[in-house]
Amino acid sequence: MMKSNHMNQYAVNLIFILMACASIFPFVLLVMASFTDQKAIINDGYSLLPSVFSLEAYKYMMQSSSSLIRAYGITVFITIFGTVVGLAISTMLAYPLSRSDMPLRKVMSFLVFFTLLFNGGLVSTYLIYTEVFHIKNTIWALIIPGLLTNGFYILLIRTFFSTSIPAAIIESAYIDGASEFKIFYRIVLPLSLPILATIGLMLGISYWNDWFNGLIFVTDSKLFSIQNMLNRMLSDIQFLQKSSMTNAAQASSNIPTDSVRMAIAVIGIVPIFCAYPFFQKFFVKGLTLGAVKG
Amino acid sequence: MPGTLHKTLKTFKRYRALFLMVLPGMIYLIINNYLPMFGIVIAFKNINYRKGIFGSDWAGLKNFEYLFKTADAWVITRNTILYNGLFIIINLALAVAVAILLNEVKNRFMSRFYQSIILLPYLISMVIVGYLALAMLNGENGFFNHQVLPLFGIEPISWYSEPKYWPYILTIVNIWKNVGYLCIIFLAAIVGIDNEYYEAATLDGANKWQQIRTITLPLLSPAIIIMALLSIGRIFYSDFGLFYQVPLNSGPLQPTTDVIDTYVYRGLMTLGDIGMSSAAGFYQSVVGFVLVLVSNFIIRRKSPEQALF
Numbered sequence: 001m002m003k004s005n006h007m008n009q010y011a012v013n014l015i016f017i018l019m020a021c022a023s024i025f026p027f028v029l030l031v032m033a034s035f036t037d038q039k040a041i042i043n044d045g046y047s048l049l050p051s052v053f054s055l056e057a058y059k060y061m062m063q064s065s066s067s068l069i070r071a072y073g074i075t076v077f078i079t080i081f082g083t084v085v086g087l088a089i090s091t092m093l094a095y096p097l098s099r100s101d102m103p104l105r106k107v108m109s110f111l112v113f114f115t116l117l118f119n120g121g122l123v124s125t126y127l128i129y130t131e132v133f134h135i136k137n138t139i140w141a142l143i144i145p146g147l148l149t150n151g152f153y154i155l156l157i158r159t160f161f162s163t164s165i166p167a168a169i170i171e172s173a174y175i176d177g178a179s180e181f182k183i184f185y186r187i188v189l190p191l192s193l194p195i196l197a198t199i200g201l202m203l204g205i206s207y208w209n210d211w212f213n214g215l216i217f218v219t220d221s222k223l224f225s226i227q228n229m230l231n232r233m234l235s236d237i238q239f240l241q242k243s244s245m246t247n248a249a250q251a252s253s254n255i256p257t258d259s260v261r262m263a264i265a266v267i268g269i270v271p272i273f274c275a276y277p278f279f280q281k282f283f284v285k286g287l288t289l290g291a292v293k294g
Numbered sequence: 295m296p297g298t299l300h301k302t303l304k305t306f307k308r309y310r311a312l313f314l315m316v317l318p319g320m321i322y323l324i325i326n327n328y329l330p331m332f333g334i335v336i337a338f339k340n341i342n343y344r345k346g347i348f349g350s351d352w353a354g355l356k357n358f359e360y361l362f363k364t365a366d367a368w369v370i371t372r373n374t375i376l377y378n379g380l381f382i383i384i385n386l387a388l389a390v391a392v393a394i395l396l397n398e399v400k401n402r403f404m405s406r407f408y409q410s411i412i413l414l415p416y417l418i419s420m421v422i423v424g425y426l427a428l429a430m431l432n433g434e435n436g437f438f439n440h441q442v443l444p445l446f447g448i449e450p451i452s453w454y455s456e457p458k459y460w461p462y463i464l465t466i467v468n469i470w471k472n473v474g475y476l477c478i479i480f481l482a483a484i485v486g487i488d489n490e491y492y493e494a495a496t497l498d499g500a501n502k503w504q505q506i507r508t509i510t511l512p513l514l515s516p517a518i519i520i521m522a523l524l525s526i527g528r529i530f531y532s533d534f535g536l537f538y539q540v541p542l543n544s545g546p547l548q549p550t551t552d553v554i555d556t557y558v559y560r561g562l563m564t565l566g567d568i569g570m571s572s573a574a575g576f577y578q579s580v581v582g583f584v585l586v587l588v589s590n591f592i593i594r595r596k597s598p599e600q601a602l603f
Contacts, residue, residue, distance in 0.1 A: 012398050019392070020411040023474065026426035027414070029437060033429055045440025046429045093319025096312035103305055108316060113603070115327040118583045121575030122558050123568060124333025125326075127347050133325070148322055180311035209419030212534065216563060230421045234428070234542060258435070265425045272417050280410050284478055 034263035041258045057263035075225040078142045079207040086203045090149040098161035115151040141217030160195040198286030226268045337576035341568045357573035374553040378529045389476035397484045412474035420535025427540050457550040483517040527586035530578050554578045
C-alpha cells in the first residue's frame with residue numbers, strides 16, 4: 001500500500017493510548033487504594049495518587065491471613081484440578097467425534113451441540129445438584145456445575161482435530177498395532193498443543209474467576225474461594241448500608257477497611273495479570289478460533 | 295438377524311476404546327445439561343421437598359399465573375430485552391470501529407500491546423468489577439464524587455440509591471468489559487481479507503474511507519451478522535454478574551437493574567419462592583430456545599452457509 005494512503009498514525013495511536021488508559025484506569029485506582037492509608041481514603045476519597053502512602057493493608061493481610069490463605073489455596077486447587085480434569089474429558093470426548101469412521105458420531109455430536117441451544121435454567125440445575133447429588137457445601141460444588149466442560153469447547157477441539165490431524169497418520173498407526181489410547185496420547189495430543197493451550201487457558205480463567213457456584217452452593221466460609229470471599233465482603237457492605245446504626249456498628253467491626261478490601265482484590269487479580277503475558281498469544285489465537293464455527 | 299447383531303458387536307469391539315473415551319464427557323453432559331432439561335417441569339409443579347422434585351404434585355399453570363400477574367414480569371422482560379438490545383448494537387458498532395482502527399496501527403509491537411491492554415477487563419471476574427465500580431461510585435469517598443464531580447461544581451450523588459443512572463452505568467461497564475474481546479474477533483476477520491483488494495482499490499485512487507466502506511465492511515459483514523444473531527438468540531439471558539455484582543444487588547435500584555436472571559436467582563435463593571422462580575426460568579429457557587430457532591431460520595433463508603444448523 002502507498003504511504004499517502006495510511007491513516008494518520010499519530011491520530012490512531014493517540015486514540016489507542018486513550019483507550020488503553022480507559023481500560024486500565026480502574027485497576028490503577030484499585031492498586032493505589034490498597035496502598036493508601038485508611039484515614040486518607042475516608043477523608044480524601046479514592047484517588048490516583050495516594051495522599052498518605054501506607055503498607056498497612058498488606059501487613060494486615062499477612063497477619064490475619066489464615067482464612068485468606070485458605071481461600072487462596074482453594075482457588076488454586078480448583079483452578080488446577082478443574083482445568084486438568086476438564087481439559088482431559090473435553091479432549092477425550094472431542095477426539096472420537098472428530099474421527100470420520102466413529103459409529104454414532106453424528107448422534108453424539110448433536111447431543112453436544114444441543115446443550116448450546118437449550119438448557120434447564122437455574123432452578124432445575126440448582127435443585128438437581130442439591131437434591132439429587134447433594135453437592136452443597138462440598139468442594140465439588142466449586143468444580144463440577146457448569147464449569148468442567150461445555151459443548152462449545154468440545155466442538156472447538158473437535159474441529160481442530162478433524163482439520164489439522166491427517167486421518168492417514170491415525171490409520172497407519174492403527175495398522176502398525178498402536179491402541180486407540182496410544183494413538184490419542186502419542187500422536188493426536190502432541191499435535192494439538194495450540195488448541196489445548198487455548199481451551200486450558202479459558203477453563204483456567206473461568207475457574208479462577210468463578211464466584212457464582214460458590215454463591216449458590218456454598219454457605220460454609222471454610223470452602224470459600226478468593227472470589228467468594230470478595231463477594232461476601234461486598235454483600236456485607238451492602239448489609240451495612242441497609243441496616244440500622246447499632247447493627248451497622250456491630251457489622252462494621254467484622255468488615256475489613258477499604259484499603260484491606262482493595263488489597264485482597266489486588267491479590268485476586270495479580271495471578272491473572274502475571275500469567276496473561278505468557279498466554280496472550282494463545283488467548284488471542286483462541287478467540288479467533290472461537291469465531292470460526294464449530 | 296444374528297448377522298447384523300454380530301456385525302454391531304464387532305464394530306463396537308473395534309471402537310470400544312473410543313467409546314470409553316467418550317464416556318466421562320457424555321456422563322458429565324447428561325448430569326450437568328440433560329437432567330436439568332427434564333427438571334424444567336418443576337415450573338408446572340408445586341415443589342414439596344419431602345416428595346422430591348419429580349414426586350411433587352402438579353400445579354398446572356398456577357406458577358405462571360402468579361408470575362405474569364405481578365408487575366415484575368413486565369419490568370424484568372423490558373429490562374432484559376432493552377439492555378441486551380442496546381448492548382448488541384453498541385458493542386458491535388464499537389468493536390467493528392475499533393477493530394478497523396486497530397488494523398491501521400502499522401507498528402506490530404504497538405498493535406499487540408494495545409490488543410493485550412484492551413482485553414484485560416475481559417479477563418477479570420465480575421466480583422472484582424463490582425469492587426472497581428464501588429471505588430468509582432461509592433457515595434462518601436468514591437472517585438467520582440470526590441475527584442470528578444467537584445471539578446464541575448456538582449454535588450455528590452448517591453449512585454447506589456438512584457435507579458435513573460444505572461442504564462448508563464451498566465452500559466458503560468459492559469462496553470468496558472467486553473468490547474476488547476469482540477474487537478479481537480473482528481480484527482482476525484479483517485486480517486484475513488486478501489490484501490489484493492486494497493492494492494487494486496489504491497491503484498484506482500480510492501482513499502482510506504472509501505476502502506473501508508467498499509471493501510472492509512462488506513467483507514466483514516458475515517462475521518458481524520453471525521455475532522449479532524448469536525447474541526439475539528441469547529437476548530433473554532443476561533450477564534448475571536453484571537446485573538448482580540455491579541449494582542451490589544441493591545433493592546432501590548431494581549426498577550432499572552432487575553433482569554430475568556437476577557429475578558430467578560432472588561426467587562430461588564433469597565425469597566425461597568421456587569414456584570415463581572421456576573416459572574420465570576421456564577419462560578427464559580423456552581423463549582430463548584425459540585429465539586435461537588427463529589434467528590437461525592432467518593440466517594438460513596438469507597445465507598445458508600452462515601446458519602448455525
